[in-house]
Amino acid sequence: MQKGEFSFIGDIARLFGGLPHNGFEPIGDDCTVVECGDDEVLVLSTDLLVEDVHFLRSASHPEQVAHKSLMVNLSDVAAMGAHPVATLLSLALPASVQQQWAKSFMEGYYEASKRYGVALVGGDTTASTDKIAINVVAIGRAKRDCVKRRSAARVGDAICVTGKLGTSSKGLVDIMFGDLATTAAKIHSMAQARVEEGIVLGAQRAVHAMMDISDGIASDIRHIMEQSKVGAEIDTALVPRDYDLRYALSGGEDYELLLTVERGEVEAVSERLLRTTGTPLTVIGRIIEGDELRWLESGSPIELDLQGFTHF
Amino acid sequence: MQKGEFSFIGDIARLFGGLPHNGFEPIGDDCTVVECGDDEVLVLSTDLLVEDVHFLRSASHPEQVAHKSLMVNLSDVAAMGAHPVATLLSLALPASVQQQWAKSFMEGYYEASKRYGVALVGGDTTASTDKIAINVVAIGRAKRDCVKRRSAARVGDAICVTGKLGTSSKGLVDIMFGDLATTAAKIHSMAQARVEEGIVLGAQRAVHAMMDISDGIASDIRHIMEQSKVGAEIDTALVPRDYDLRYALSGGEDYELLLTVERGEVEAVSERLLRTTGTPLTVIGRIIEGDELRWLESGSPIELDLQGFTHF
Numbered sequence: 001m002q003k004g005e006f007s008f009i010g011d012i013a014r015l016f017g018g019l020p021h022n023g024f025e026p027i028g029d030d031c032t033v034v035e036c037g038d039d040e041v042l043v044l045s046t047d048l049l050v051e052d053v054h055f056l057r058s059a060s061h062p063e064q065v066a067h068k069s070l071m072v073n074l075s076d077v078a079a080m081g082a083h084p085v086a087t088l089l090s091l092a093l094p095a096s097v098q099q100q101w102a103k104s105f106m107e108g109y110y111e112a113s114k115r116y117g118v119a120l121v122g123g124d125t126t127a128s129t130d131k132i133a134i135n136v137v138a139i140g141r142a143k144r145d146c147v148k149r150r151s152a153a154r155v156g157d158a159i160c161v162t163g164k165l166g167t168s169s170k171g172l173v174d175i176m177f178g179d180l181a182t183t184a185a186k187i188h189s190m191a192q193a194r195v196e197e198g199i200v201l202g203a204q205r206a207v208h209a210m211m212d213i214s215d216g217i218a219s220d221i222r223h224i225m226e227q228s229k230v231g232a233e234i235d236t237a238l239v240p241r242d243y244d245l246r247y248a249l250s251g252g253e254d255y256e257l258l259l260t261v262e263r264g265e266v267e268a269v270s271e272r273l274l275r276t277t278g279t280p281l282t283v284i285g286r287i288i289e290g291d292e293l294r295w296l297e298s299g300s301p302i303e304l305d306l307q308g309f310t311h312f
Numbered sequence: 313m314q315k316g317e318f319s320f321i322g323d324i325a326r327l328f329g330g331l332p333h334n335g336f337e338p339i340g341d342d343c344t345v346v347e348c349g350d351d352e353v354l355v356l357s358t359d360l361l362v363e364d365v366h367f368l369r370s371a372s373h374p375e376q377v378a379h380k381s382l383m384v385n386l387s388d389v390a391a392m393g394a395h396p397v398a399t400l401l402s403l404a405l406p407a408s409v410q411q412q413w414a415k416s417f418m419e420g421y422y423e424a425s426k427r428y429g430v431a432l433v434g435g436d437t438t439a440s441t442d443k444i445a446i447n448v449v450a451i452g453r454a455k456r457d458c459v460k461r462r463s464a465a466r467v468g469d470a471i472c473v474t475g476k477l478g479t480s481s482k483g484l485v486d487i488m489f490g491d492l493a494t495t496a497a498k499i500h501s502m503a504q505a506r507v508e509e510g511i512v513l514g515a516q517r518a519v520h521a522m523m524d525i526s527d528g529i530a531s532d533i534r535h536i537m538e539q540s541k542v543g544a545e546i547d548t549a550l551v552p553r554d555y556d557l558r559y560a561l562s563g564g565e566d567y568e569l570l571l572t573v574e575r576g577e578v579e580a581v582s583e584r585l586l587r588t589t590g591t592p593l594t595v596i597g598r599i600i601e602g603d604e605l606r607w608l609e610s611g612s613p614i615e616l617d618l619q620g621f622t623h624f
Contacts, residue, residue: 009437012435024397031434034451036348040349044400046400046402046435047402048402048447051441052441053438086336086344102320106323118334119336120339121333121346124447125320127362128362128443131442133404135436137400137449
């Protein structure tokens with residue numbers, strides 16, 4: 001979902017709100033959740049990638065496009081604390097796409113699927129007139145009690161993030177300037193969804209709200225605030241990063257997880273995550289009462305005027 | 313799925329066949345099937361519609377495009393004998409698309425969703441450079457025992473179809489020639505998936521294999537033959553139709569169901585279908601041993617050289 005579309009999405013949610021839900025939860029999380037048996041749920045995510053909007057045929061290898069199309073969805077499943085099990089792939093290919101491109105794309109999709117142990121269980125292939133379009137649906141399974149939602153943050157929770165922020169966004173800028181060989185550029189091209197981390201964090205009760213960072217925390221934390229009806233305070237000095245703060249706050253596609261953890265349990269959660277996955281968890285702020293997003297720098301209030309990353 | 317893509321699909325199936333299935337059945341039916349609790353399954357179908365391949369912005373109302381994007385998927389769910397419960401909608405819209413188009417599209421999608429009682433539970437909206445792309449995923453629920461597969465046809469089964477064949481295809485030709493007001497053209501634009509019929513037929517054990525007719529029976533029966541490892545004999549004089557035989561055999565998008573029914577049970581199945589849904593069932597042939605498709609005309613063998621409908 002992109003910025004500027006929230007009002008359209010809001011209109012849709014209102015229009016369709018009156019229809020029967022048929023066992024599905026209302027829209028508002030990274031995935032939709034549906035009951036599946038007594039104590040399990042399935043979660044589903046979908047993303048549509050379009051040539052010249054999400055990728056350039058000239059600048060990206062087909063394997064990278066495949067990797068990205070899968071990762072954005074696996075990241076959504078991870079954000080729910082669910083285990084990704086399968087995907088559906090729809091592919092529209094213009095005649096100008098060589099067979100080799102399609103073959104390489106499928107090989108990249110296969111490698112990424114294999115890495116995460118997800119099956120390809122269905123899809124659609126069709127022609128298009130000139131541009132490639134790729135729609136991926138990821139399906140995950142979770143114990144009902146393990147599913148994490150944006151609406152579960154509580155006042156007093158620590159706001160945490162996995163890994164480091166902004167690297168992927170810095171890498172994208174490098175690529176746009178033709179610097180394809182930088183460390184950040186390479187990480188951007190093959191960024192990995194936090195699948196194992198999502199499962200570990202999903203299994204812990206002390207983790208309350210969770211989502212993946214797709215537009216940057218400055219924008220994404222607002223989803224947790226709105227859904228949980230709380231405020232938030234973030235200290236920019238605490239944000240884990242290797243590059244400029246702007247990338248770390250407003251950059252997209254890191255596939256890191258943004259979560260709130262019960263105060264007093266942060267150390268235990270963090271230790272378990274590091275021990276089982278090798279991924280660090282960093283506290284960057286706390287959930288407060290109200291509906292305000294307050295920025296601090298080493299404890300002192302500051303003014304920030306940041307917009308979330310807008311996809312090129 | 314379109315003709316000419318079978319080899320690509322075959323390559324994909326082989327490449328991904330070695331990955332863990334994670335509770336999903338292998339590719340080969342109108343929908344993928346996944347276990348969901350002790351005696352239920354979910355079925356999932358996905359279709360990608362691209363402007364100028366599946367519809368023309370100048371020739372189709374946005375409501376009709378929405379209708380079609382939903383119907384192709386509901387028809388797949390119906391073909392499995394499942395009850396459609398929800399959809400995911402991904403929409404790529406170029407800047408040249410007016411807000412009114414998007415609004416009308418969503419209204420059409422809402423009306424069709426309401427008619428069939430399906431929820432809209434997730435999706436994605438994004439920009440595109442010049443063409444509209446629409447991906448719909450339909451999700452259905454069924455008792456495990458009610459799910460119908462292409463692989464379940466048995467020698468001796470009657471081959472049956474619901475309704476009449478070729479009307480939608482004739483309507484498409486009318487539209488292509490500018491004849492938008494013919495009965496067939498109107499039916500083509502608002503053809504309805506056989507959702508109720510699919511549920512009724514799914515509940516009957518005497519119904520063995522089932523699929524929806526998307527490319528015309530001449531092409532589609534081969535899927536049942538291949539999956540069930542059987543031959544088939546179809547009598548062209550029995551095919552229910554209002555228009556030319558060519559449309560009825562090779563025309564697509566009728567959304568009628570093609571099924572095989574245990575010999576001796578056809579009358580009971582047919583009566584129940586007519587009584588509960590008002591839709592007639594017609595026997596057009598029978599499943600035979602071998603792997604051959606034989607054409608008859610009023611009982612006498614004929615030669616037919618027909619290709620399935622190729623999407624324009």
